[in-house]
Amino acid sequence: xxxxxxxxxxxxxxxxxxxxxxxxxAAFNSRFRSRGGDVNVKQSLxxxxxxxxxxxxxxxxxxxxxxxxxxxxxxxxxxxxTHRSKEFKELAAAVDAPRFAPPIExxxxxxxxxxxxxxxxxxxxxxxxxxxxxxxxxxCHQATLLYTGTRKxxxxx
Ligand SMILES: [Zn+2]
Ligand SMILES: [Zn+2]
Numbered sequence: 119x120x121x122x123x124x125x126x127x128x129x130x131x132x133x134x135x136x137x138x139x140x141x142x143x144a145a146f147n148s149r150f151r152s153r154g155g156d157v158n159v160k161q162s163l164x165x166x167x168x169x170x171x172x173x174x175x176x177x178x179x180x181x182x183x184x185x186x187x188x189x190x191x192x193x194x195x196x197x198x199x200t201h202r203s204k205e206f207k208e209l210a211a212a213v214d215a216p217r218f219a220p221p222i223e224x225x226x227x228x229x230x231x232x233x234x235x236x237x238x239x240x241x242x243x244x245x246x247x248x249x250x251x252x253x254x255x256x257x258c259h260q261a262t263l264l265y266t267g268t269r270k271x272x273x274x275x
Contacts, residue, residue, distance in 0.1 A: 119171065121145045124179070128164055131183045135213050136191060144183070146171065154178070154219025157186040159193035169222045184215035235270055236263040246270070 119127070124144040132140035142162025147155075150167035157164045164186045171179050188209045192199035199206055201217075210217065236245045240260035254262055 119146075119176070119179075124166060127176075127179070128183050128187070131180055132187055132191075135184055136187060138191060140187065140190075142190070150222075152222055154222070155182040155186055157189050159190050159199065162190065164190070167219070167222060170219055173222055174220050178220050181216040182219055184213050185210065185217070185219075188213065188215050232268060233270075234268060235266045237266050239264050 121144065124146060125140075125142075128142070128144040129140045132138050140162070142164065144164040144166065146168040147165040148168045150156075150165070150169065153167060154170045155164060155166040164183065166179055166182055170182065188206060189199045192203075192205055192209060197203075197205045201207075209215075232248070234247050234250050236247065236251070237243070238245075238255035238257060238261055240255060241258035243255060243257040244266075245256070245263065250265070252262065254260075
C-alpha cells in the first residue's frame with residue numbers, strides 16, 4: 119500500500135463509516151514509533167505509521183483512519199475535537215473507532231543486510247554474499263574461496 123492507495127482507503131472509510139467526503143490527503147510516516155497516526159485538521163492531512171501497517175495490517179490502519187477522521191469531521195463542524203471532549207468520545211464510540219492504536223514493537227532494529235566478502239586465492243576473483251559460505255570459486259573452480267571479512271577490502275591476498 120502506498121500513499122495514494124492509503125488516501126483512497128481513507129476516502130472509502132469516510133464514505134462508508136461517516137457518510138462524508140474526506141477530500142484530503144493521507145500519507146505513511148516511517149518515523150512514528152509508538153503512535154499509530156495523527157491528523158492535521160487544518161490541512162486535512164492524515165499520517166499513519168508505516169510500522170503499524172507492517173505489523174498489524176490494514177484492519178489496524180482502518181481503525182486509525184476512523185479515529186483521525188473523528189477529529190477531522192468534528193473540527194470541520196466547528197465542534198470540540200480533542201480526545202477528552204464529549205463530542206469526540208461519542209463520535210468515536212458511534213463509529214467504533216479505537217482510542218489507542220495496537221502496540222507497535224519498540225526498539226525493533228532495522229533489518230540489516232550483512233555482507234560477507236570472499237576472494238579466490240587462485241584467480242583473484244572477489245565475491246560478496248549474504249551469508250557465510252564454504253564453496254569453491256565459481257569463476258575458476260581451482261580453489262576454495264577465502265573469507266576476507268564483512269567489509270570490502272582492497273588488501274592483496
Ligand atoms: Zn487522536
Ligand atoms: Zn577463482
